[in-house]
Amino acid sequence: MWEYAPAPESxxxxxxxxxxxxxxxxxxxxxxxEPLKTVNPATEEVLAExxxxxxxxxxxxxxxxxxxxxxxxxxMPGSERAKYIYRIAxxxxxxxxxxxxxxxxxxxxxxxxSRDVDVPTAAAHFFYHAxxxxxxxxxxxxxxxxxxGVAGQVIPWNFPLLMAAWKIAPALACGNTVVLKPAExxxxxxxxxAEIIQQADLPPGVVNIxxxxxxxxxxxxxxxxxxxVAFTGSTEVGKxxxxxxxxxxxxxxxxxxxxxxxxxFDDAPLDQAxxxxxxxxxxxxxxxxxAGSRLLVQESVADELLEKLRVRVSTLRVGDPLxxxxxxxxxxxxxxxxxxxELVESGEGEGASRWTSACPLPDKGFFFAPTVFSNVSQAMxxxxxxxxGPVLSVLTFRTPDEAVAKANNTPYGLSAGVWTEKGxxxxxxxxxxxxxxxxxxxxxRFDPTAPFGGYQESGFGREGGRTGLEAYLxx
Amino acid sequence: xxxxxxxxxxxxxxxxxxxxxxESGRSYPVTDHKGxxxxxxxxxxxxxxxxxxxxxxxxxxxxxxxxxxxxxxVLYRVAEMLEGRxxxxxxxxSAAEGVPAKKAQSLVDAAIDRWxxxxxxxxxxxxxxGAANPxxxxxxxxxxxxPTGVVAVLAPQQSSLLGLVSVVAPxxxxxxxxxxxxxxxxxxxxxxxxxxxxxxxxxxxVVNLLTGRTAEIAPWLASHADVNALDLTGAPESIRxxxxxxxxxxxxxxxxxxPSEDFTREPDLSRxxxxxxxxxxxxxxxx
Numbered sequence: 001m002w003e004y005a006p007a008p009e010s011x012x013x014x015x016x017x018x019x020x021x022x023x024x025x026x027x028x029x030x031x032x033x034e035p036l037k038t039v040n041p042a043t044e045e046v047l048a049e050x051x052x053x054x055x056x057x058x059x060x061x062x063x064x065x066x067x068x069x070x071x072x073x074x075x076m077p078g079s080e081r082a083k084y085i086y087r088i089a090x091x092x093x094x095x096x097x098x099x100x101x102x103x104x105x106x107x108x109x110x111x112x113x114s115r116d117v118d119v120p121t122a123a124a125h126f127f128y129h130a131x132x133x134x135x136x137x138x139x140x141x142x143x144x145x146x147x148x149g150v151a152g153q154v155i156p157w158n159f160p161l162l163m164a165a166w167k168i169a170p171a172l173a174c175g176n177t178v179v180l181k182p183a184e185x186x187x188x189x190x191x192x193x194a195e196i197i198q199q200a201d202l203p204p205g206v207v208n209i210x211x212x213x214x215x216x217x218x219x220x221x222x223x224x225x226x227x228x229v230a231f232t233g234s235t236e237v238g239k240x241x242x243x244x245x246x247x248x249x250x251x252x253x254x255x256x257x258x259x260x261x262x263x264x265f266d267d268a269p270l271d272q273a274x275x276x277x278x279x280x281x282x283x284x285x286x287x288x289x290x291a292g293s294r295l296l297v298q299e300s301v302a303d304e305l306l307e308k309l310r311v312r313v314s315t316l317r318v319g320d321p322l323x324x325x326x327x328x329x330x331x332x333x334x335x336x337x338x339x340x341x342e343l344v345e346s347g348e349g350e351g352a353s354r355w356t357s358a359c360p361l362p363d364k365g366f367f368f369a370p371t372v373f374s375n376v377s378q379a380m381x382x383x384x385x386x387x388x389g390p391v392l393s394v395l396t397f398r399t400p401d402e403a404v405a406k407a408n409n410t411p412y413g414l415s416a417g418v419w420t421e422k423g424x425x426x427x428x429x430x431x432x433x434x435x436x437x438x439x440x441x442x443x444x445r446f447d448p449t450a451p452f453g454g455y456q457e458s459g460f461g462r463e464g465g466r467t468g469l470e471a472y473l474x475x
Numbered sequence: 476x477x478x479x480x481x482x483x484x485x486x487x488x489x490x491x492x493x494x495x496x497x498e499s500g501r502s503y504p505v506t507d508h509k510g511x512x513x514x515x516x517x518x519x520x521x522x523x524x525x526x527x528x529x530x531x532x533x534x535x536x537x538x539x540x541x542x543x544x545x546x547x548x549v550l551y552r553v554a555e556m557l558e559g560r561x562x563x564x565x566x567x568x569s570a571a572e573g574v575p576a577k578k579a580q581s582l583v584d585a586a587i588d589r590w591x592x593x594x595x596x597x598x599x600x601x602x603x604x605g606a607a608n609p610x611x612x613x614x615x616x617x618x619x620x621x622p623t624g625v626v627a628v629l630a631p632q633q634s635s636l637l638g639l640v641s642v643v644a645p646x647x648x649x650x651x652x653x654x655x656x657x658x659x660x661x662x663x664x665x666x667x668x669x670x671x672x673x674x675x676x677x678x679x680x681v682v683n684l685l686t687g688r689t690a691e692i693a694p695w696l697a698s699h700a701d702v703n704a705l706d707l708t709g710a711p712e713s714i715r716x717x718x719x720x721x722x723x724x725x726x727x728x729x730x731x732x733x734p735s736e737d738f739t740r741e742p743d744l745s746r747x748x749x750x751x752x753x754x755x756x757x758x759x760x761x762x
Contacts, residue, residue, distance in 0.1 A: 124611065140603065242723035247716025430756045438756045447610035451618050451753045457726045465608055465618060467753045475745065
């Protein structure tokens with residue numbers, strides 16, 4: 001393995017402030033909830049104190065969003081809305097390095113990912129949706145589709161800025177106003193996005209960002225003056241929200257968990273597949289709802305592939321998220337690390353064979369070495385439950401039919417992968433795997449033009465593309 | 476001829492292409508709008524509902540895997556068969572809904588035409604709702620609509636045929652299979668429709684019809700883990716929220732359609748869209 005000298009980004013670029021406040025009605029204001037301290041998961045040091053919303057603050061934010069909807073945003077021509085949203089896209093690009101460093105500090109993800117994926121894709125989402133704002137009559141939802149009103153949005157900690165972009169951009173383009181609650185452990189980039197929204201001079205109240213814990217999310221989605229709820233997070237919480245909204249007229253979209261099958265056939269280019277498998281499960285420490293966490297390998301190449309995979313995974317560098325050479329960063333929180341450890345223990349307890357990279361781990365912070373389980377059976381928890389960490393479960397199959405049956409043997413259905421050189425087999429598999437995204441001979445690709453979302457218990461509704469607009473229109 | 480005793484029909488359920496009685500052995504009297512006895516209908520049970528879901532699930536791979544052209548022809552065939560029984564349906568709708576013959580005639584005609592409308596959609600849905608995604612990278616990315624799976628439909632209580640057709644045809648047009656709870660008090664046109672479906676090349680199990688008490692059967696469908704979507708159109712107001720809560724247990728897609736929907740209006744795509752999943756497929760481009 002090559003030795004690399006450390007090449008860290010400077011944390012000064014993040015312009016960290018000691019205190020962050022919530023953003024309501026165009027102003028940064030002190031929330032009346034219990035302030036939270038957000039922690040750098042790579043060092044366990046406190047990064048900043050963040051004021052949070054109380055239930056009363058949620059009401060204020062929704063009222064501000066309603067006023068902005070009634071008085072300005074819903075009346076503004078789409079062509080004018082578009083220009084505001086384009087401004088946001090440009091401002092994100094201008095402040096991209098700052099945002100990338102801040103995101104890696106607060107989330108723990110490697111700087112090469114926040115720099116090359118999270119931040120540019122966030123900007124792209126605003127740029128793409130800006131263009132829709134004055135073209136909605138061409139979107140296939142009738143001649144003059146209307147917005148829904150106030151959107152209450154709750155997002156997770158795995159892609160804090162990118163998820164905010166996925167939520168806010170289509171909502172604004174369609175003419176809605178927004179109250180967004182970022183995740184408790186990763187509020188900072190959303191609050192810098194609020195600064196950007198202020199710099200873009202959006203009318204006050206069009207976007208409101210209120211940090212807080214799960215109870216504030218629940219208060220937001222239950223608020224009677226919210227017309228639309230969008231949630232990305234666990235299936236467990238998604239079900240609670242769907243229950244909460246029963247009997248109301250609120251429109252709901254959910255983007256929930258997954259347990260994606262990544263299927264490798266014996267004719268696949270194995271070296272290329274190994275890269276895809278690594279990207280599928282170790283990208284963002286495996287904190288990805290569409291992670292390729294179940295590897296299904298055709299039996300005849302299983303030993304060869306596993307050997308190549310272990311060699312490749314051994315070269316992954318785990319450590320300082322700000323180091324440009326880091327491949328796998330910090331687990332986002334102690335709580336998540338504990339969950340990963342518990343599931344890994346269950347895998348060992350249930351008889352799967354564990355292999356863990358011998359890579360060195362930092363002394364401080366929350367880290368978990370990349371781990372591959374083989375001899376996994378479908379009944380084991382590590383084959384059924386979302387681990388949301390750098391842990392891969394490997395199962396085998398003999399025939400294409402068996403691969404399909406195993407791939408679909410899950411209540412989830414967010415994503416899937418297939419690796420083969422045979423075009424007809426790719427299309428055959430893509431047709432049969434019950435998942436919202438199928439990556440063939442690639443994995444974990446995202447684009448604002450490509451609809452993303454799940455089947456079954458991975459949620460409903462799509463984000464991105466023409467299809468994604470439906471979630472924010474009264475159609 | 477007036478001395479002749481007519482042969483009365485036994486009205487049964489329609490599950491998996493067969494016409495069973497309710498396993499519970501129960502039936503309930505159906506009357507016309509003036510209260511005169513028309514027939515006994517089977518009072519479907521929890522077990523019947525589960526059998527129907529099983530039949531719908533079994534039929535799903537074949538029906539969703541059929542070509543859109545084939546599905547279109549089958550739906551058109553339903554219209555053909557319905558046209559041939561037009562007089563019978565006019566009489567049944569008139570008796571069930573208490574509307575004059577002329578009105579019943581227009582309702583039946585509209586129901587026939589609705590099958591034709593949806594038959595024409597089967598092979599156009601993907602072109603209208605799908606896309607080639609111009610992603611920023613060397614990949615070919617496309618999105619296609621796919622059927623959600625097994626859809627539980629609580630058919631409208633008032634509109635016994637046109638309403639029923641308007642909620643069932645969009646479900647199966649795109650390749651879903653259906654378990655339908657018919658109008659509780661006006662079930663006879665639905666049962667006769669099942670005879671049409673059975674003779675229209677529609678594979679058994681694609682549409683399953685249950686007669687009985689909506690409020691009794693619906694909760695079992697709303698909570699059934701093998702049901703993927705739920706249409707609330709005919710749900711009694713008092714249990715709508717409960718059904719939605721049950722449906723959340725397996726993240727079902729819920730169509731909160733109102734009972735007041737006017738089925739004489741020309742439909743749009745919303746009922747087709749309600750039971751579709753968008754699948755996005757990526758592949759790298761290169762030499």
